Amino acid sequence: MNMMSEAAVEKALDKKMNDISYKMIGKDVSVYYGDKRALYDVNLNVRQNTVTALIGPSGCGKSTFLRTLNRMNDTIEGCRVTGRITLDTDDIYDPNIDVVELRARVGMVFQKPNPFPKSIYENVAYGPRIHGLAKAKADMDAIVESSLQKAGLWNEVKDRLLEGGTGLSGGQQQRLCIARAVAVSPEVILMDEPCSALDPIATAKVEELIHELRANFTIVIVTHSMQQAARVSQRTAMFHLGNLVEENDTDKMFTNPDDQRTQDYIMGRFG
Amino acid sequence: MSQVSTSPTTAALGAASKPERRDIGLRGRYAAERRFRLYGMAAIAFGLIFLFLLLFSVVSKGYTAFQQSMITIPVEFSEQIIDKDNERATNPQKLVSANYPVVARNALAKVLGVGEDDRAGLRAVNGMISDSVRTQLRDLVTANPSIIGTTQTVTFLAHGDLDSAFKGQIDLAVPENNRKISDKQIGWMNQLAESGALSKHFNTGIFLNGASSRPEAAGVAVAAVGSLYMMLIVLVLALPIGVAASIYLEEFAPKNRFTDLIEVNINNLAAVPSIVYGLLGLAVFVNFAGFPRSASLVGGLVLTLMTLPTIIIATRSALKAVPPSIRSAALGLGASKMQTVFHHVLPLAMPGILTGTIIGLAHALGETAPLLLIGMVAFVADIPSTPLEPATALPVQIYMWANEAERAFVERTSGAIILLLVFLILMNVGAILLRRRFERRW
Structure with a gap:
C-alpha cells in the first residue's frame, strides 16, 4: 500500500467502486417497535469498500436501519423486522444464520465510546479470543498490534497496553473501540454517530481513520453532521420519517440532490 | 426610570445606569440550605448518640464476661474420699463416680481454717466452688490415677455467685438473707483475694464451653x-x-x-x-x-x-x-x-x-x-x-x-x-x- 501514491490508491478504490459490487442489499426493510412502525420498505444497497453515510433528522430511522444490518435490534424487546437483507448472498434474517457469526462479520462502533473496563490489550484481544482467531500468545499479540495500528492508536498506547482502556481520552477510547471492532476482521463495520461525543481534533483523527479503513472494510456510518458525511463518504442516503428519501453519490447529494427534501435538509431548512 | 431620578450622581457622570438588582430570593435559598444541613447533622448526631449508648451499655455490662474468678489452692487427693476401699483396679467406675466436690471443699475449708465438724461452715465453703469442679478433678484423676494420695495445686472455677460478688456486681447493702452470698463468704472472699488464691483470669470457657446451667461454666x-x-x-x-x-x-x-x-x-x-x-x-x-x-x-x-x-x-x-x-x-x-x-x-x-x-x-x-x-x-x-x-x-x-x-x-x-x-x-x-x-x- 505504501508503495502506491495517495492518488493511485484513490483511483484504485474508485475503480473498485465503479464496478459496483454490493456488499449488503436491503430490500423492502420495515422495522416495527411494538405497534409503532419505524421504517417503511427501505431499499438500500451498501457497496463494497465504500463509506456509505446515512443522514437525516433525529428519529428518521437511520440508526434503526444501521442496527438491522447486524441484527442488534434483536436485543430490543418487541422489535420486529420484515423484508430481506443479504450479506453477500446470505439472508441475514434466515433462521439458519447464526447471529453470533453475523456479528463477527458485521462489526459495530457505537455513539459513545464504550471500552470494556479492562486493559487496552484485553479490549482488543477479547473479540479474537471468543472467536478463537488466535491460538498462540504471539498470534494474539500480532492481532492486537495490527488492530491498534489500523486504528491509529498503536504509537500512543504501545507502552501501556496493560493499563485500563477507560483511562484513555474520549477520542482515544473511540479509536480503541474501532481497533476492537477491526480485530475480529469483519467484512463490514457499522458506525453509529462515532464522533458525536468527541471534540473536533479527535473527530478529525477518526474521520481520517475511516478514510483509511475503507481500503479493507465496507463502512456504513450514521452521522448528524452534513460536513462529516461530505468529508468521509462516497455514497449518502437520506432518511426522513422512516422513509429512504434519496440515495446517491455524496458529491451529487450535496450539490444537486434529486429530492427537494434532501435539498431542504442539507440547506438546514428542517431537521 | 426611577433609578435615574434617585441617583443623580450616576446620571450626572453620564455612566450607563446600572440595572436595578432583582430580588431572586438568594437569602431565602441559602437559609433553606443551611436549615437543611442542620437537620441532617442533627439526624446524624441523634443516630450516633444512640449507637454509642448501645455500644456503651453492652460493652460496660459485657466486658466482665471475658474475665472469670478462679481459685488456686493446694488440693489433697485423699484416698480416703476418692477410693476408700482401694477397689479402683477392679472397678474403673469407682474413679468416675467418686465424690470429688468434697475433695475440693475440704481443700478450700483447710485454706480458710473451717473445721471438719462445722457443717454450716462447710456448706458455705461448698457454695463458693463451682459444681464444674467435679468433672475437672475427675478428669485429672482418671487421666493420672497416681496423683491419688498426693497434694496438687489446682486452679478451678469459683461459683457464679462468688464470681459476681468478686466483680462487685452484688449489692452488699441488701440484707444478708436476700442475697445469694453471705457476709461470711464475703469475708472469706476477701481473705482469699488477699492471699492471691482468688484471682481473675481470662475466660476461655465462654469460647470453648457449651450450654450449662452454671453460669461460670456456660459458653457460646x-x-x-x-x-x-x-x-x-x-x-x-x-x-x-x-x-x-x-x-x-x-x-x-x-x-x-x-x-x-x-x-x-x-x-x-x-x-x-x-x-x-x-x-x-x-x-x-x-x-x-x-x-x-x-x-x-x-x-x-x-x-x-x-x-x-x-x-x-x-x-x-x-x-x-x-x-x-x-x-x-x-x-x-x-x-x-x-x-x-x-x-x-x-x-x-x-x-x-x-x-x-x-x-x-x-x-x-x-x-x-x-x-x-x-x-x-x-x-x-x-x-x-x-x-x-x-x-x-x-x-x-x-x-x-x-x-x-x-x-x-x-x-x-x-x-x-x-x-x-x-x-x-x-x-x-x-x-x-x-x-x-x-x-x-x-
Missing part, C-alpha cells in the same frame, strides 16, 4: 459452631441459587406478565416476617422431609429461604446498574448472550452482588425467630460435629441467657452480644475488602 461454643454451620449452608445454597435466578430473570427471561408476577412475589417475600419462614421450615423440613429437629442443617435451609429474596433483589439491581453500552459492545463483537453476561456484566456487578450477599448473611446471622420454631432453642452442651446434630445459634443463645435468673448470666448475655457484634463487624469488613478488591480489577 455450641451456638457459634451452629451459627457457623448455618452461615456456610446459607452461603453455599443461597448465593448460587440467588445469583442464577437473578441472572436468568434480568438477562434472559422474556419480560411478560408471568415474570412481572415473579418479580412482585420476590419483593413481597423479602418483606415476609421471618417467623413465617420458621413455620414453613418446621412444616416442610422437619415434619415432611423428616430432618432432625434443632439441627443446624434445618436452620441453614430456613435461613437460606429467608435470605434468597434479599440476595436476588441486590443482585438484580447490581446487574441493572451495569451500563447497557457494555452489553452492546460485547454483543456487537459477536459475543453470545452468555459470554456477554459472564465475561462482562457479572464481573462488573460483582461488588454489588457480594455486598448484597453479605448483608443477607449478616441478617441471617442475627435472626432468632425462625430458629425458635424449628427447635434450635435447646440446651445443648456438646459441640456438634456435623450440621445434623443439635445445635443452637448465637442470637438464640443470647435469648436463652437473657431469660436466666442468675446475676452472672446478665454479663454473659452482654458478652455474647459483643461476640455477635464482632462477627457482624468482621463480615462487614470482609464485604468492604471484597468490594475494593473487585472494583480494582485491572
